[in-house]
Amino acid sequence: MFNQDNKTICAVSSPSGVGAIAIIRLSGLKSVEIAAKLLNKPQKFLASKPGQMIFTAIKTKNNIILDEVLIVKFYEPHSFTGENSVEIYCHGSDYIQSQIISELVLNGASVAQPGEFSKRAFLNGKMDLSQSEAVADLIASSTKEGHRLALNQMKGQISNEISDLRQKMLELVSLMELELDFGEEDVQFADRTQLSDITEELIQRTNNLIDSFKYGNAIKTGIPVAIIGEPNVGKSTLLNALLKEDRAIVSNIPGTTRDSLEELIIIDGIKFRLIDTAGIRDSEDIIEKMGVERTYKNIAKAQVILLMIDANSTDKETLIFIKNIKDKITDDQYLLILLNKNDIAKKDLTTKLKEYAQVLKISAKTGENLENLSKLMASWVNSLKSSETNLILTNNRHLELFKNSNVALLRANEAIKAGLSGDFVSQDLREAMYYLGEITGNISNNEILESIFSKFCIGK
Secondary structure (H helix, E strand, O other): OOOOOOOOOEOOOOOOOOOOOOEEEEEEHHHHHHHHHHHHHHHHHOOOOOOEEEEEEEEEOOEEEEEEEEEEEEEEOOOOOOOOOOEEEEOOOHHHHHHHHHHHHHHEEEEEOOOOHHHHHOOOOOOOOHHHHHHHHHHHOOHHHHHHHHHHOOOOOHHHHHHHHHHHHHHHHHHHHHHOHHHHHHHOOOOHHHHHHHHHHHHHHHHHHHHHHHHHHHHHHHHEEEEEEEEOOHHHHHHHHHHHHOOOOOOOOOOOOOOOEEEEEEEEOEEEEEEEEEOOOOOOOOHHHHHHHHHHHHHHHOOOOEEEEEEOOOOHHHHHHHHHHHHOOOOOOOOEEEEEEEHHHHOHHHHHHOOEEEEEEEEOOOOOOHHHHHHHHHHHHOOOOOOOOOOOOOOOOHHHHHHEEEEEEEHHHHHOOOOOOOOHHHHHHHHHHHHHHHOOOOOOOOOHHHHHHHOOOOOO
């Protein structure tokens, strides 16, 4: 097993705070030996089978009982890290946890660095780098869909795709380099049209994964939703209605909301970050002006824009206002016009407004059509899924490396079509393979590994 400094590490692996049970983990060659020194009856633990839970007391070097615990051991390679490993389940007292860690250190263990357990699992071949990163995503997942994507990646969905892509590239490289070996005899081992077709297939597959990031990133980080409109149109009322609690101050006085208020809501397993913004209007009030400027910034960073319009507003002024907002929105953003106060509407502006965006009549006050609003928001996020692949990228590092690989494949394909020498094609294909190898850790360096695992929590 890989353990460069031969250290045995330890850390609390459960969340901080008061709880019934806490978990302390050890990993390294001397894990079982060190843990046994803390036990009231070490013989029972040492004689137990791997994976068998033992109930025992744990004590200090001065034979003072600290706690009664459950303890279990695992021998290499049958553990999370691939090394000898021990888990101690003690009571959740911060004092008990810190004392047990202190005793473990006194007996030869070292306190683990963030992500050190997962790093050892990677170095010992228990999982590749992309799977290791998925462990952190799984821990951080707060929605059903986020959990599903992280779990699929941890199970190796992306890894398997990368392995298949690299294998196909390797086959192409082998053909190219075999031709070079017989260059003087002018031998061609593969039809250039066929090679181009295979390369284009690889380009399409990497493109599909790159496109999937729109959905994957949205699920991982949450969808920013800007609720915008003129003052007193019902933005704060809508926020409170969607949250089903009073989070924003609601008043009939225009300009009550002068700053942005952000809250989280989960719809159909998707996390939305709702941003209640200051009403957009011309004002001489310095504070209100700053609020409006911040509203425009929130529009720029939002993926979904809910533009609220008073159902009884003047047609001409409303159209000018909507056109001004529409000009600030990109094709990647979803604009939904909400005709609010429909419960007291005296006219229907839907026909005039639908040329600018999809229109939904609602009443934030009575809750009318808010269920359909939620469905439309979730439906838009689901529309981001690529129909070409079930694989979803969620990691920015992976995205950049797939883009780099895709560029190298495009160069290789151009070289094939131009009839260039096989060494040019081979070089581009090897570069494409290199970038994919960086995703899974087939190609890595200590600096990259330290950067990735330092972002993990301690104990994982």
